[in-house]
């Protein structure tokens with residue numbers, strides 16, 4: 001709190017003050033509350049589609065709110081690989097007879113895969129946030145989602161009334177957090193994965209949105225942002241020290257905002273790409289927030305570059321319109337040139353079409369995200385180099401966050417154009433321009449793989465690549481471990497659970 005000024009505090013109160021938020025939210029919430037889940041029976045439609053298209057198992061709720069098991073190991077787990085892979089994602093898609101109508105709406109479930117050098121155990125637990133706790137007490141859904149109208153919705157007093165804690169996991173200064181992006185992060189019990197409470201980074205920041213993609217630099221410094229849409233569109237920036245204390249936070253007017261999911265840190269800057277998917281509250285249709293996110297390509301994608309040491313030092317770049325969720329990494333050269341990557345599509349149909357209608361078992365086409373590299377020059381010019389390759393869930397070694405990286409790990413396109421678009425785990429070598437990968441084959445959906453460095457790693461790629469998969473042909477989930485230098489040879493170990501898990505989003509490996 002050492003640089004927290006009264007002016008900044010007032011700025012954040014605009015976002016977090018209960019009175020202001022409640023008053024200004026009323027018309028919007030009334031619009032949401034007026035919705036009703038017309039348009040057919042999504043539960044029945046999904047069940048019918050699942051019977052003929054088993055890949056939809058990834059969008060089915062888990063069989064219980066708590067799961068535990070021991071995996072069967074194929075190959076050999078590295079003896080040095082000890083710790084826990086935590087993952088999160090929307091899981092409970094259907095409850096009280098209501099099926100959610102967007103992938104992003106399900107209640108979060110945190111999974112913990114514990115490696116002890118020989119065996120692997122799993123625990124999973126649904127996040128009983130205040131939202132879900134109130135719904136369980138009422139015996140019905142009370143709160144609308146991004147794409148789901150709920151009849152007779154309860155009053156929304158602030159963003160955390162809608163918080164499903166369902167996107168990612170962060171382990172920082174001994175605290176395990178489940179991350180959402182529309183409101184607070186949540187503190188979890190490390191052993192039981194029980195939901196313990198909302199995290200506040202400082203006075204006046206209660207309930208202020210906190211991204212699901214904070215960046216932790218090698219020295220432990222944590223950078224984050226948040227996007228608030230109601231009562232006003234605002235961008236919040238955070239700097240948090242290695243010891244978990246807030247160094248500074250700032251509310252910034254960044255013009256039209258909507259869905260901004262990830263960002264980039266470099267040695268001296270934060271880089272935030274703002275796609276032209278913008279919130280237009282008057283467009284809330286049928287009580288669904290998703291319908292108020294309008295695609296306005298004429299705005300282009302705007303890039304905000306903020307100095308880390310002074311959040312008031314900001315400059316803008318203009319890029320062609322595009323929509324993407326994730327960045328792998330970024331860095332800056334001594335000349336001040338900024339370089340970063342982005343998995344970016346021509347439009348936002350992944351969000352507005354694909355991830356909505358899959359919830360009723362319908363696979364709609366969407367613009368693919370291509371692995372793309374960006375360069376921003378100090379004189380305001382920029383370069384965009386798109387590759388033809390569809391890529392998602394980019395990750396880099398923790399040691400190179402914000403620094404020049406050679407390798408990026410992604411999911412990529414299958415070799416045969418099967419029904420699962422992203423079936424390969426891949427490594428890009430940015431220096432050589434090569435791409436190695438392993439195709440999991442038909443019947444399997446690989447998920448994000450994270451790089452886990454060996455203790456005292458001697459090189460950027462000295463470690464393992466660890467992630468999950470859903471084998472929908474067998475109806476079970478599992479974990480794979482790759483040698484990043486030999487991905488093409490396939491996993492060095494696979495661990496099989498005897499039950500399926502819903503597809504999740506992001507993970508974090510905490511060493512033992």
Ligand SMILES: [Fe+2]
Nearest residue numbers: 261325505506
């Ligand atoms: Fe994400």
